[in-house]
Amino acid sequence: xxxxxxIPGKHYPIHLGxxxxxxxxxxxxxxxxxxxxxxxxxxVAPLYLNQVQAALGDQLPVHVMPDGERFKxxxxxxxxxDKMLALxxxxxxxxxxxxxxVVGDLAGFAAAVYQRGIPLVQIPTTLxxxxxxxxxxxxxxxxxxxxxxIGAFHxxxxxxxxxxxxxxxxxxxxxxxxxxxxxxxxxxxxxxxTWLESHMEALLARxxxxxxxxxxxxxxxxxxxxxADEKEKGQRALLNLGHTFGHAIEAHLEYRDWLHGEAVxxxxxxxxxxxxxxxxxxxxxxxxxDALISKAGLPTAVPSGLSAERMRALMQGDKKTxxxxxxxxxxxxxxxxxxxxxxxxALLMQTLQHYCRD
Amino acid sequence: xxxxxxIPGKHYPIHLGxxxxxxxxxxxxxxxxxxxxxxxxxxVAPLYLNQVQAALGDQLPVHVMPDGERFKxxxxxxxxxDKMLALxxxxxxxxxxxxxxVVGDLAGFAAAVYQRGIPLVQIPTTLxxxxxxxxxxxxxxxxxxxxxxIGAFHxxxxxxxxxxxxxxxxxxxxxxxxxxxxxxxxxxxxxxxTWLESHMEALLARxxxxxxxxxxxxxxxxxxxxxADEKEKGQRALLNLGHTFGHAIEAHLEYRDWLHGEAVxxxxxxxxxxxxxxxxxxxxxxxxxDALISKAGLPTAVPSGLSAERMRALMQGDKKTxxxxxxxxxxxxxxxxxxxxxxxxALLMQTLQHYCRD
Numbered sequence: 001x002x003x004x005x006x007i008p009g010k011h012y013p014i015h016l017g018x019x020x021x022x023x024x025x026x027x028x029x030x031x032x033x034x035x036x037x038x039x040x041x042x043x044v045a046p047l048y049l050n051q052v053q054a055a056l057g058d059q060l061p062v063h064v065m066p067d068g069e070r071f072k073x074x075x076x077x078x079x080x081x082d083k084m085l086a087l088x089x090x091x092x093x094x095x096x097x098x099x100x101x102v103v104g105d106l107a108g109f110a111a112a113v114y115q116r117g118i119p120l121v122q123i124p125t126t127l128x129x130x131x132x133x134x135x136x137x138x139x140x141x142x143x144x145x146x147x148x149x150i151g152a153f154h155x156x157x158x159x160x161x162x163x164x165x166x167x168x169x170x171x172x173x174x175x176x177x178x179x180x181x182x183x184x185x186x187x188x189x190x191x192x193x194t195w196l197e198s199h200m201e202a203l204l205a206r207x208x209x210x211x212x213x214x215x216x217x218x219x220x221x222x223x224x225x226x227x228a229d230e231k232e233k234g235q236r237a238l239l240n241l242g243h244t245f246g247h248a249i250e251a252h253l254e255y256r257d258w259l260h261g262e263a264v265x266x267x268x269x270x271x272x273x274x275x276x277x278x279x280x281x282x283x284x285x286x287x288x289x290d291a292l293i294s295k296a297g298l299p300t301a302v303p304s305g306l307s308a309e310r311m312r313a314l315m316q317g318d319k320k321t322x323x324x325x326x327x328x329x330x331x332x333x334x335x336x337x338x339x340x341x342x343x344x345x346a347l348l349m350q351t352l353q354h355y356c357r358d
Numbered sequence: 359x360x361x362x363x364x365i366p367g368k369h370y371p372i373h374l375g376x377x378x379x380x381x382x383x384x385x386x387x388x389x390x391x392x393x394x395x396x397x398x399x400x401x402v403a404p405l406y407l408n409q410v411q412a413a414l415g416d417q418l419p420v421h422v423m424p425d426g427e428r429f430k431x432x433x434x435x436x437x438x439x440d441k442m443l444a445l446x447x448x449x450x451x452x453x454x455x456x457x458x459x460v461v462g463d464l465a466g467f468a469a470a471v472y473q474r475g476i477p478l479v480q481i482p483t484t485l486x487x488x489x490x491x492x493x494x495x496x497x498x499x500x501x502x503x504x505x506x507x508i509g510a511f512h513x514x515x516x517x518x519x520x521x522x523x524x525x526x527x528x529x530x531x532x533x534x535x536x537x538x539x540x541x542x543x544x545x546x547x548x549x550x551x552t553w554l555e556s557h558m559e560a561l562l563a564r565x566x567x568x569x570x571x572x573x574x575x576x577x578x579x580x581x582x583x584x585x586a587d588e589k590e591k592g593q594r595a596l597l598n599l600g601h602t603f604g605h606a607i608e609a610h611l612e613y614r615d616w617l618h619g620e621a622v623x624x625x626x627x628x629x630x631x632x633x634x635x636x637x638x639x640x641x642x643x644x645x646x647x648d649a650l651i652s653k654a655g656l657p658t659a660v661p662s663g664l665s666a667e668r669m670r671a672l673m674q675g676d677k678k679t680x681x682x683x684x685x686x687x688x689x690x691x692x693x694x695x696x697x698x699x700x701x702x703x704a705l706l707m708q709t710l711q712h713y714c715r716d
Contacts, residue, residue, distance in 0.1 A: 008366065008367060009366060009367070074436060078432060081501065081507075081508055082501075082503075085501055085503040085504060085507055086503065088675075112510060113471070113508050113509060113510055114507070114508065115506075115507055115508075115509075116496065116497075116498065116506075116509045116510055116511055117510065117511065117589070138474065139474075140474065143439065143440075143443055145440075145443040145444065146443060148473075148474075149439075149443055149472070149473060150439055150471050150472065150473075151471060151473075151474045152470060152471055152474055152475065152510055153474055153475065231475070317446075
């Protein structure tokens, strides 16, 4: 299966299926001719690096980084760039990002800045990166003062989404990816949301056909949004549904304990609650959101020890602000999200107090 | 005077004239409303920072870096980004690059990667940066293993080319900028080259009208080339006329002693010589090139201690290669350059031996 991303000046395919990584024909010509550099981590390399080598040869230079979000740093980026320059890799080298979101974001940023930009192939190996970060060209590293603070937009030349990689994904990480799948239904496709309500068991069981439909639908939504608004001037910000609340939770936990998708899951419940308090959606709508997120085994409540005041302050620190006021992705209706700074601050505080009751 | 740069998805003006820096109306609205961050150096700040403050206010946060090419580094970039994050500057902040090419390239790269890209105003204060680096969106820092190896394409929102800044520019730096002015005539505008032959004295005397015509014509050529080929897939590479030879000279000197424009000047003579040896231009054409470069007070011979073999090797290290073979910008005729890998290696070695006679 193939989903196309069509951005002004850049058109590329997402290939979706099984046994894709070892299929040389799916890679750009330069990479097939030996001009490639693989970036992966020490969890993924033992599992899938040999398949990239089967496609592109054993002599490929490889950078294996340690697994973990804290290695999505300027230091690790410098280590990658140093190695590429020491190998005298030219501007015609393709970077192959083999791993989850951390590898994809860092490798993508390396591709964005190495000699002012070189080709990139994303091979996402987690559900989260398959439905989210591998598509759309956002790349970044973290900074001690904030996540994704240093980065660039750099579209890949193609994305290879090999469903086989999900066979080895731990259950908790899989569910964190499901949060982003639910997000696409919630923000713009009520039919998909309804489909998820009746197919969640099959999805969690990683049934092939269900998985394939869920990922392809998610990628199509992401591709459509990114095609319309690559640089996040408008519509693309809708993809941050649940993220401003979620980032506050993650910051409170110092990016430990909870996975990103888990924080987004609770964040989506909070966005629904705030919308309901404005009278934009019904109490029954809110309950549907909570029910599906619970069914996916994802959290619907904030972690303990986080006060409403502290959460409000952490939300202010989020970078998606316009002239100082935090804009939030809220609901006109389930399946119809909007980005708004036009919400009632008192209702926001009530929502936070409702969730932060410790 | 105003020259427009029209790149797909990005249109911006180069304002050219006197007393522009203190004119608030020329800055983007966000910057006028206090959302700006100035990057400059310790040579330029005492001369022109007060004019930026006159336009945008005294409270502007400023980063003053030390003057010099060696500060165009990842370390200095990190220092800038650290400061911007510590100040909690949002994505609506405009970076104001006040200085020559080093400040412009580093500040431009910071604007390219801060929160995945923020607005940028270039205020070039040297002739070289006015006719070259401030226009076209190439940004970068150097790496111990090569110049401009880490960077991005990031177009400014506007360029303020204030001719007053040239009043304080040392003569040697002014002449180095003239090398790039001559380049535009040589690569695509024989009439401008001929005009320069008869106006070089006035240009070196910094006569206002002559200066204005020379800079505007150069900017128009740069804008036209960049509009047609932002990412240097083809035509833009012609702007590297003299640069592959020049970079070899600079690398030999470890980027000391000679200014970039001086190395490019000699490099243009060498490109003419190699073209003449292929029979593409005449001996008289070569002599015209040498004569104008000499008249500008620029070098037409390589520095001592550089052998032909060493120079050939240094040219190989330049990044503008396709599948291993160095492409050179050569002449079909004076005023008509082409990028070619289709030159005779023996004639290239003869040219290098002709120049490297020590």
